[in-house]
Amino acid sequence: MDRSLAGLTQRRARRSEPVQRENALIEITELYKFYGEQRAVGPLSAKIERGEIVGLLGLNGAGKTTTLRILSCDLLPSSGTVVVDGDDVVERPDAVRAKIGYLPDTPPLYPEMTVRAYLRFVAALRGVAPAQLAAAVVDAARQTGLEAKLDDTIETLSHGYRQRVGIAQAIVHRPALVVLDEPIAGLDPVQIMEMRELIRGLRGAHTVLLSSHILSEISETCDRLFVLKDGAIVAQGTEAELSAALLGGMRVEVQVRGDADLPRLLAELAEVTEVRAAGTPEPGVHAWTVHARQDVRERLCQELVRAGVPLVGLSRGERELEAIFERLVTAPAATAPTRPEPGVAALGEAS
Amino acid sequence: MSRALLIARRELAATLSSRLGATIIAGALLVDGLYFYWFGLSERKLSAEVLQSFFYGVSGTTMIAGLLLAMRLIAEERQLGTMTLLNTAPLRDRDIVLGKFLSALTMLALLTVLTAYMPALIFVNGKVSVGHIVVGYVGVLLLGAATIALGLLGSALARSQVMALVIGALLLVPLVLLWGLARASDPPLNAVLARLAIHHDNFRPFMQGILELDRALYYLALTAFLLLASTKVLEARRWR
Structure with a gap:
């Protein structure tokens, strides 16, 4: 069969049948x-x-x-x-x-x-x-x-x-x-x-x-x-993957009632890199900021409940997502690709 | 085809419920009635001449009504943002064009039917054949179909209804004036131009109750060409 004819036949066959x-x-x-x-x-x-x-x-x-x-x-x-x-x-x-x-x-x-x-x-x-x-x-x-x-x-x-x-x-x-x-x-x-x-x-x-x-x-x-x-x-x-890749981990904000020693309680968690006090948002409630290499929210929750710490709130850092977004969209632009060569952009012509 | 009918039905319902649709029909009927009274009944004429005069007047209002009915067909979809709905539904661009065309043609046919009391008056009080009336109306509908197709092309090209009307008028007026150009030209160009004119030479036989197949084919070919052009305009917009 003529090559061009064979090509045409194949293209028609591709059009009439869905891709695998x-x-x-x-x-x-x-x-x-x-x-x-x-x-x-x-x-x-x-x-x-x-x-x-x-x-x-x-x-x-x-x-x-x-x-x-x-x-x-x-x-x-x-x-x-x-x-x-x-x-x-x-x-x-x-x-x-x-x-x-x-x-x-x-x-x-x-x-x-x-x-x-x-x-x-x-x-x-x-x-x-x-x-x-x-x-x-x-x-x-x-x-x-x-x-x-x-x-x-x-x-x-x-x-x-x-x-x-x-x-x-x-x-x-x-x-x-x-x-x-x-x-x-x-x-x-x-x-x-x-x-x-x-x-x-x-x-x-x-x-x-x-x-x-x-x-x-x-x-x-x-x-x-x-x-x-x-x-x-x-x-x-995922949100956690982006956070880990771009911010080198995740920041979690924890609020507990009483004066539990969170740095000591969480010392055994290998993923946690730092625990810092973040003030008292309301009387008797202490806020902590936990830095971790990955999403540790579930583990944190389990650990604190197991240790009998009255957990008032646990959420990822408020500004964290914004920081990811900002970092991604304000980074210097890569060199803008030019229009593809005619041979590459043949899709429209083929149709 | 069934999806074209679906679009036509929705469009027709929208036009019938809109003030614009009612205004176009009422305005056209008023002008037709006045024209019939002043130019048809005000002086002594043969019944056939009165009927010719009626169809001449109706042909003018039909062209204007055709443009007015067609201007909104696609331009309004763009203004409302509903063109996306049609573009992303599993139907072809020709279905959209055909559906829109059929809806406007049905409206124009409704308008034409509402003018029937005037030929009926001539028929009852004078001497005209039913054939003359039927052929005259066939001519009016063919002229109307071509004008709607022309207005539809304007609507496909324009972003707003006003622009659609302007483009439609800019396409229609030269097609009408080709007749004058034909009179000022020498043979054989004058014959070609006269054949291409949308109204004068091509509509006159219908007015006189003479059914000439080549005149009817002219209107059908013009309509088909304009509908195809509108389809191509819609297809081309997907590349933008």
Whole structure:
């Protein structure tokens, strides 16, 4: 067979069949996105496992939204591959779209529709069978706490409820992957807490990828973090892993009632490097700062309870996460890669 | 196709419930009625001439209504941020374009049906054939379809509804004025320009109750070309 013909046949075969499925739900390889000559994303490679809640953390303009839009098939990459559940976003966008629920930074809502009519429309658009539409709508409304608002017109809803409708439309077709872009932006503190609970409630049924520039949101909600800077991942891992790698350990703040001698009590813990008194926040309560090589919160708790010390509070250092974030995003930028050579960026041309 | 119909149904419901949709229909009906009264009934004419005059007037309001109905189709989705919803749903760009087009065409058909009392008056009180009325309306709908497709292209290109209307008008006016250019040109260019003009030579036979297949094909081809162009615009935006 002619070589070029063989190549064409192979490419067609690749397009018609899903890529071999692995355990990772998302595989991003050497992804780049350029707006003109401006590099918005890249080089970016990452894997996300099924069932994880993963956070994309970065300052405004770090490339979070562009990455999520590519993942949701709203935007085409300049080069590189993004595979979702075995399907490439360029080769099989329809297959990918059917598996994804996407909430952009502004919820895509039709103000004149009722919540029920809107969710029904979105579910039908995303391929839910007509017989299952009503059940899908009720289920999504239940998960997002919208049962009482189903017959309200969207334009009459508060910002918090609109955000819930945004999440409901992202999960109404029960996708494998839910992508949320800045889901708590503009919410008040009570709504933020409710939204965190809502997102945590998606665990198990969906893999969740969310973006934010607010560190506390990411750390409270996600299992794993990707820190983005200038379109590239500068760090990834769990909160504790990042802390250990970047700050050389973890700082834990402990409050105990009475005058227990914590340095002596914790001397046997090999992970603990330093224990320092940190004042008396309230009468009879002493605060201590414990430095450790890794996450020792559980061990500390066990040791103190075993020693009969009245434990009032135990938490990781308040400024620690901020210190990690600051260190990552303010570090001098690496040399910005130029646009890949035409041969490398052939993905778009091939499609 | 089913998802295009889904989009069309939602869009149609939104237009029918909006003040803009009602205003466009009411305004077009008012202008049609006044035009019919002043230019159709105010002087002694043959019934067929009155009917021609009616279709001439309706063709003008149809073009304007077509542009007004089409301006919001995609530009409004962008303004609301709901274009992302359509872009990330498992459907093709051509489904979006087709759904939007069908919704506006249905609105225009509704408007056209509401003008039927005027030819009915001529039919009852004068002497015109049903064929003349039917062919005239076919011409109006074909012209309307082409105008909507043109406005839809403007809407696909623009970020706001006002810009969509401006772009649509900038595309429509030269297509109408090609007729004047044809009169000022020498053969064989004048024949080509006259054939390409969206209204004059191509619409006149319908007005007169003559169904010419090549004129109908012109409108269908123009509509298909413009819808394809809108689809390509949406596809190209994904590369940006």
